[in-house]
Amino acid sequence: MTGQGRFAAWGIGLAALVALPFVYRDPYHLHILVLILIWSFAYTSWSMMGRFGLVSLGHGGFMGIGAYVTALLWNHLGLSPWIGIPIGMVAAGALALIVGYPCFRFRITGHYFVLVTLALSGIVLQVITATRDYTGGSLGYTPNRASGNKLLALQFDDKTTWYLIALAVWLGGIVVWHLIDRSMSRYALEAISEDEDAAAAAGVNVTAEKLKITLISALMTALAGAIYCQYQMFITPDTVSGIAVSLQMVFAAIVGGLFVSLGPTVGAVITILLAETLRIGFGTRAVGWDNLVYGVLLVLFIIFLPKGILGSLLDRLKPQRKVPRAHEQKAVQIARPGT
Amino acid sequence: MQAFLDIFDIYLLEAVINGILLGGVLALLALGLNLIFGVIDVTWICYAELVMIGMYAMYFMVQYYGISYFIAAPFTILLVAILGALLHYLVIAPLLTAPPINQLLATGGVLFVLQSFATVAFGIDFRNLGIRLPVLAFGDMNFSYARLLSFLAALVGMVAVYLFMTRTFTGTAIRAISQDRQIMALMGVDTKRIYLITSAIGGGLAGLAACLLVLQYDVHPFVGLSFGPITFLICVLGGLGNFIGGFIAAFVFAEIISLGGLFSDLEWGYVLAFAFFIVMMFIRPAGLLARRR
Numbered sequence: 001m002t003g004q005g006r007f008a009a010w011g012i013g014l015a016a017l018v019a020l021p022f023v024y025r026d027p028y029h030l031h032i033l034v035l036i037l038i039w040s041f042a043y044t045s046w047s048m049m050g051r052f053g054l055v056s057l058g059h060g061g062f063m064g065i066g067a068y069v070t071a072l073l074w075n076h077l078g079l080s081p082w083i084g085i086p087i088g089m090v091a092a093g094a095l096a097l098i099v100g101y102p103c104f105r106f107r108i109t110g111h112y113f114v115l116v117t118l119a120l121s122g123i124v125l126q127v128i129t130a131t132r133d134y135t136g137g138s139l140g141y142t143p144n145r146a147s148g149n150k151l152l153a154l155q156f157d158d159k160t161t162w163y164l165i166a167l168a169v170w171l172g173g174i175v176v177w178h179l180i181d182r183s184m185s186r187y188a189l190e191a192i193s194e195d196e197d198a199a200a201a202a203g204v205n206v207t208a209e210k211l212k213i214t215l216i217s218a219l220m221t222a223l224a225g226a227i228y229c230q231y232q233m234f235i236t237p238d239t240v241s242g243i244a245v246s247l248q249m250v251f252a253a254i255v256g257g258l259f260v261s262l263g264p265t266v267g268a269v270i271t272i273l274l275a276e277t278l279r280i281g282f283g284t285r286a287v288g289w290d291n292l293v294y295g296v297l298l299v300l301f302i303i304f305l306p307k308g309i310l311g312s313l314l315d316r317l318k319p320q321r322k323v324p325r326a327h328e329q330k331a332v333q334i335a336r337p338g339t
Numbered sequence: 340m341q342a343f344l345d346i347f348d349i350y351l352l353e354a355v356i357n358g359i360l361l362g363g364v365l366a367l368l369a370l371g372l373n374l375i376f377g378v379i380d381v382t383w384i385c386y387a388e389l390v391m392i393g394m395y396a397m398y399f400m401v402q403y404y405g406i407s408y409f410i411a412a413p414f415t416i417l418l419v420a421i422l423g424a425l426l427h428y429l430v431i432a433p434l435l436t437a438p439p440i441n442q443l444l445a446t447g448g449v450l451f452v453l454q455s456f457a458t459v460a461f462g463i464d465f466r467n468l469g470i471r472l473p474v475l476a477f478g479d480m481n482f483s484y485a486r487l488l489s490f491l492a493a494l495v496g497m498v499a500v501y502l503f504m505t506r507t508f509t510g511t512a513i514r515a516i517s518q519d520r521q522i523m524a525l526m527g528v529d530t531k532r533i534y535l536i537t538s539a540i541g542g543g544l545a546g547l548a549a550c551l552l553v554l555q556y557d558v559h560p561f562v563g564l565s566f567g568p569i570t571f572l573i574c575v576l577g578g579l580g581n582f583i584g585g586f587i588a589a590f591v592f593a594e595i596i597s598l599g600g601l602f603s604d605l606e607w608g609y610v611l612a613f614a615f616f617i618v619m620m621f622i623r624p625a626g627l628l629a630r631r632r
Contacts, residue, residue, distance in 0.1 A: 055440045102621040110439055111382055115575045116620050122568045123613040130606030243568060247447050254444065288458030288560070295451025302445040303433050 017167055021160040030159040036265075036272050037166035038228050039252070043264035044173040045220035046249040048180065049213055050258045053193035056214075057246040058099070058117030059221045061124035062092040064241025066222030067229035068128060068135060071143045074153070076134070081154040085226040089219045095120070096218035097211065104210040109196070118243060125242035140236035143229065154230050162231050169227055170265070173220060177261045180216070185209055251298045257308025266310045350601060356482065358597030359590065363490035364551055366589035368566070369573040370497055370582065371544030377517040377580030378537045380439070381431055384446045387567025388453035389426075389542060393419040393549025394558040395457060398466050408468075416546035423542020424535050431538070432531075450563070457560035465557040489551035496547050497586070500540070513537055517580065569596075569609070572616045592616075 021030060046059050069088035073079040079087075099120055102108075108116060128135050135141055146153030156162055180186055188209045191199035200206050229235045238244060248271075256267025275290040282289055305312050372386050383389075393415050400411035430449060434442045504510035512533055516523045524530050556562060573592050577584030592612050599608030 053438075053440065055444070099617060106621055108620060111443065111579060112575060112620070114440070114443060115382075115571050116617060118568055119572055119613045119616050122572075123610055123617075126606045126609045126613065130610060243564065247450070250444055250447065251451070288455040288463075291451045291455035292459060295448045295453075295455060298448030298451065299430055299445050302437075302441050302448065303430075306437070306441060 014171070018164070021163045025160075027159050030163055032272065032276060034159065034162050034166045034231060036268050037163070037170040038224060038231065039272060040265040040268040041166075041170045041173045041227075042221055042224035043249055043252045043256070043268050044170075044177060044261075045217050045224060047253045047258040047264045048177065048217045048220070050250070050253055052189040052213065054210065054214065055114050055250065056117040056217075057114055057243060057250070058120035059217070059249050060240075060242045060245035061117075061121035062096065062218045062221040063225035063228075063245060064121075064124045064128060064237065065092040065095065066225030067235045067240040068141070068225075069222075070226040071141055071229050071235065072134060074143050080152050081226065081230055082152070085154075085223065088226050089222040092218045092222035093215050096214050100211050100214040101207070104207040104214075107196070118246075121241065121243055121246050125237050128237045128241060135237075138237055140234055140239075142234050155233070166227065166231070169223065174261055174265075176216065176220070180213070181261065185212060189213060248294075251294060254306075254308055255297060255301055257311030257314075259307060259311050260314055263308050263310045267308065270309070351598075353482075354597045354601040355594065357486065358594040360482065360486040360490045361597060362590035362593030363493040364486075364548060365566075365570065365573055365593050366586050367493035367496055367544060367551070368548050368570045369577065369585040369589050370500060371541040371548070372570055372574050373577070373580055373582055373585045374500070374513075374537060374544070375541040376574065377582070378513055379427070379431065379534050380520075381442045382446070382571070382579070383426070383541070384443060384567075384571075385426070385450035385453055385563075386541075386545060387563035387570060388450050389419055389422055389545040390549045390552065390566075391457060391558065391560065391563040392422065392453060393546045394553040394556075394562065395461055397550055397553045398468060398558050401468055402466075412547075412550040415550055416543050419546030419549060420539040420543035423545065424539040426542070427535060427538035432534070454560050454563065461560065463560055465559045467557045468553055483555070485554040489554065492547065492551055496544065500544070503540075509533070509536060569612065572613070576616055576619055 020033075024030075042059075042063060046056070049056055066085070066088040069091050070081050070084040073084040073087060074081055099116065103113060103116060129137050132138075143155075146155045150156060156165075188199065188204045191202065191204055192206055192209060196206055225240050228240060252267035252271045253264045254267070255270055256265065257263030271294065274293060278290045278293065301308065307315065368386070368390070372383060375381060375383055375386075396415045396418050397408075397411055400406045400414065401408055406414075426446075426449060430445050431442060434445055504514055512523065512528045513536070515526075516528070516530060516533055520530065523533075552566075556565075569592060573588045574585050576592070577586070577588035592615075595612045595615055596608040599611040
């Protein structure tokens with residue numbers, strides 16, 4: 001596809017998405033669409049790190065902080081979410097930096113990185129549960145209904161407004177993805193994920209680059225949590241925080257394909273539609289079935305389609321776009337004889 | 340004031356001893372996971388879920404079919420050992436050459452499968468064995484027999500694994516593979532078979548842990564999430580694959596949880612333990628007992 005054609009396709013697609021709620025008003029389907037958009041944004045944020053080999057299971061923690069900080073500030077201090085959301089994002093970002101800096105500085109990678117971040121989401125979950133006097137513990141938490149200005153409280157009753165907000169946020173996520181995709185950081189991070197020492201030797205500031213992407217990813221995830229809280233008006237530690245949420249992000253991103261910009265979105269569409277279909281199809285008997293199918297699919301995908309549905313599809317459509325890795329290896333060997 | 344201090348000390352001592360007893364079970368859990376990691380170089384994120392399945396097996400055998408606890412226990416251990424071998428054969432073996440992250444995520448998928456399988460098959464009710472062991476009173480302190488029994492069984496299990504690893508040919512082969520996986524195939528050891536045996540032993544240890552945990556805790560599909568993460572953290576803290584480190588780390592963690600729980604809620608004990616873990620990762624990234632490079 002040429003550059004102009006691609007822009008035209010994006011433009012038409014976006015126009016269709018914006019126009020949708022004005023043409024089609026079924027509240028249930030709009031609700032599903034809003035959920036898909038919000039979760040797509042969260043999954044996209046996760047993939048920003050995941051695509052560079054920084055597999056984090058701590059994103060449930062960032063999401064929980066975003067959601068709970070916003071809601072707590074609103075309920076206890078009466079602070080509008082317009083201020084609360086940035087504060088929540090800053091809190092999540094600060095936590096990401098506090099944990100991320102030593103991790104990257106001391107070269108904690110691979111399994112160890114995954115498990116440190118796992119501890120992080122464990123901490124956030126336990127803190128939310130332990131401070132049950134303020135957060136309601138595992139019973140969940142509801143932001144107070146706004147009595148005055150709805151806009152100030154970021155609480156809207158109609159689905160159309162929420163759909164447009166979620167669409168804007170999701171689009172923002174995709175734009176950030178493309179900005180990173182075109183930046184120098186992307187090449188630096190790809191080099192780091194291939195070989196950290198070689199990247200450092202080539203003049204890449206490994207710690208700074210990793211911190212940058214972690215910060216962006218954490219900020220976006222916190223925003224997703226806050227938006228989810230404002231939309232659902234009810235959060236529990238298990239739906240916005242903890243290890244299950246983190247694994248769910250990983251799963252959706254992998255099913256969709258975490259190396260292409262729309263991959264996480266495709267993953268969100270598939271997982272949420274799957275869950276909803278099973279829920280409607282089986283009714284109350286479906287408790288657990290959706291996760292059973294999730295799990296089986298996740299295992300099958302990792303074994304047979306590690307690039308995800310969209311990633312594999314795009315690879316099939318345009319083969320040989322990239323120079324295969326083996327050739328690069330050879331080129332390196334020619335350039336460095338004797339290695 | 341003096342009376343207050345006396346009571347306080349008794350509680351402290353009780354918490355310390357309870358921590359040691361808890362540490363025994365955690366050490367057993369960590370041992371199985373460490374074995375798998377040290378030999379196959381894979382982290383089973385779903386390890387705690389295997390324990391959960393084992394707990395259900397115990398529950399059904401004892402409650403439904405009325406089999407005595409001590410006859411049901413070996414069957415449970417065998418069942419979970421078979422599950423462990425199956426997990427390796429079906430999920431890990433095809434991914435042995437894949438990036439380590441993929442193996443970890445695939446077992447994350449198995450976690451979903453086992454959890455939701457339990458939800459679908461057994462429902463989300465909390466179930467317990469209905470065996471209530473008496474409480475041992477020692478001075479003013481109370482200890483549950485269940486914990487004491489678990490602690491002793493965990494110690495026996497660990498000694499058995501140690502003897503197996505050091506005194507038998509298969510055990511020696513397992514240790515050798517964890518040192519150099521390429522060369523052992525050239526020495527005439529069938530690595531695939533060793534991997535399967537190791538997975539089965541790891542599963543068997545999970546089964547043993549299940550038999551012991553079912554005495555103390557109710558079973559429900561999400562019970563794995565309550566002690567799964569802590570098990571990984573113990574393994575990492577001790578150094579993945581380092582048996583002695585894992586053993587010590589289990590007791591350190593158990594003490595933190597137990598003492599943290601004494602001064603405040605149990606959740607804060609966990610928060611403290613997690614925070615301690617993150618700090619330790621920065622001080623000793625390769626585990627408590629790692630030698631400085």
